[in-house]
Amino acid sequence: MTKEEIIKILASDEPDFLEEVYARAYQVKLKYVGKKVYFRGIIEFSNICRKDCLYCGIRRSNKNLSRFSMPKEEIVETALIAYKAGYGSVLLQSGERADGEFIDFIEDVLKSIKRLTSKELGITLSLGEQSPETYKRWFQAGAHRYLLRIETSNKALYQHIHPDGHDYDIRLNCLKFLKDIGYQVGTGVMIGLPGQTLEDLAEDIFFFQREDIDMIGMGPYIVHKDTPLIDKYKIDSERNFSLGLKMIASVRLQLKDVNIAATTALQALDRTGREKGLKAGANIIMPNITPSEYRDKYQLYEGKPCIKEDALACDDCLKNRLLSVGEEIGYKRWGDSPHFFKRWKFAKR
Numbered sequence: 001m002t003k004e005e006i007i008k009i010l011a012s013d014e015p016d017f018l019e020e021v022y023a024r025a026y027q028v029k030l031k032y033v034g035k036k037v038y039f040r041g042i043i044e045f046s047n048i049c050r051k052d053c054l055y056c057g058i059r060r061s062n063k064n065l066s067r068f069s070m071p072k073e074e075i076v077e078t079a080l081i082a083y084k085a086g087y088g089s090v091l092l093q094s095g096e097r098a099d100g101e102f103i104d105f106i107e108d109v110l111k112s113i114k115r116l117t118s119k120e121l122g123i124t125l126s127l128g129e130q131s132p133e134t135y136k137r138w139f140q141a142g143a144h145r146y147l148l149r150i151e152t153s154n155k156a157l158y159q160h161i162h163p164d165g166h167d168y169d170i171r172l173n174c175l176k177f178l179k180d181i182g183y184q185v186g187t188g189v190m191i192g193l194p195g196q197t198l199e200d201l202a203e204d205i206f207f208f209q210r211e212d213i214d215m216i217g218m219g220p221y222i223v224h225k226d227t228p229l230i231d232k233y234k235i236d237s238e239r240n241f242s243l244g245l246k247m248i249a250s251v252r253l254q255l256k257d258v259n260i261a262a263t264t265a266l267q268a269l270d271r272t273g274r275e276k277g278l279k280a281g282a283n284i285i286m287p288n289i290t291p292s293e294y295r296d297k298y299q300l301y302e303g304k305p306c307i308k309e310d311a312l313a314c315d316d317c318l319k320n321r322l323l324s325v326g327e328e329i330g331y332k333r334w335g336d337s338p339h340f341f342k343r344w345k346f347a348k349r
């Protein structure tokens with residue numbers, strides 16, 4: 001699509017036109033990645049962060065929450081619960097730390113999960129910006145996918161929401177390191193950021209294409225009361241939710257064979273938001289399996305769903321809901337991005 005065609009989708013509030021766009025995106029998904037939905041159980045294992053992103057509820061300067069870090073045994077045990085429930089993969093996510101103790105800790109956790117699941121459980125990491133050496137160590141210890149959102153590909157907007165200690169080019173370089181090492185690489189953006197235009201969002205899609213990204217995790221931006229962005233802007237959540245669906249459909253139509261997640265932020269704005277995301281072209285769901293005692297301390301934004309539930313409390317309900325809307329679930333499978341295998345084969349030629 002041209003930029004104008006993408007903007008036409010993003011700007012539309014014409015139900016018939018949008019139904020047709022979602023139906024086309026769904027057909028493209030069936031053709032290029034198949035009908036199965038793959039689960040990545042998210043374990044949000046620590047809210048300690050060295051960064052101060054203006055939008056995020058667990059940013060360093062937020063003093064209104066207590067900080068936690070799950071012990072290794074508990075992270076591994078939670079991963080094993082997901083494994084036994086037939087999930088193909090887990091996603092380990094936390095605030096950003098890059099000290100030696102943290103790097104060793106993650107390496108140790110990865111090795112244990114791999115050993116205790118006979119290397120069967122896939123592991124995705126989402127632990128922010130690290131050195132190439134660290135990414136390499138974690139890859140060798142068993143992680144094979146990495147998620148690092150660019151947040152917005154508009155450099156000026158990026159700097160505006162990341163005022164100090166952050167650099168757009170460093171983040172971009174991290175994506176390159178990850179690709180060179182051999183990870184399946186995911187990125188994404190927040191949708192509906194203050195100051196973000198439809199043109200910016202269309203450019204984000206071209207960014208994913210240019211950077212040859214394998215997996216996309218995008219979601220609506222949702223405010224958090226203890227962040228600096230709250231006072232300055234009025235956010236239209238309904239608009240951001242519908243933009244979220246339109247972005248999923250546009251990315252599917254444009255990139256075709258990548259994995260696209262229907263993210264928790266969609267569910268936060270609409271109880272069936274993730275199912276709607278699947279119908280618009282997404283093929284990955286990331287159920288939160290963090291033990292309940294930690295969930296209220298990992299509030300990136302307000303209204304995060306299921307904060308009182310335990311590991312697989314929503315599992316049956318979610319599976320039934322997916323089956324009832326005609327989706328199939330890919331149990332015990334990694335569900336890797338077909339795009340990665342094409343890219344990797346090409347790179348090795």
Ligand code: SAM
Nearest residue numbers: 055056094095096126128149220221222300301
């Ligand atoms: N610290 C790592 C990083 O930033 O890459 C991983 C964890 S971070 C909490 C994961 C993602 O949460 C970020 O990439 C950001 O897009 C998203 N996020 C943070 N605050 C948000 C908000 N207020 N609304 C929607 N998404 C948010």
Ligand code: SF4
Nearest residue numbers: 049051053056059095
């Ligand atoms: Fe830290 Fe990630 Fe939140 Fe930024 S988005 S403050 S790096 S947890």
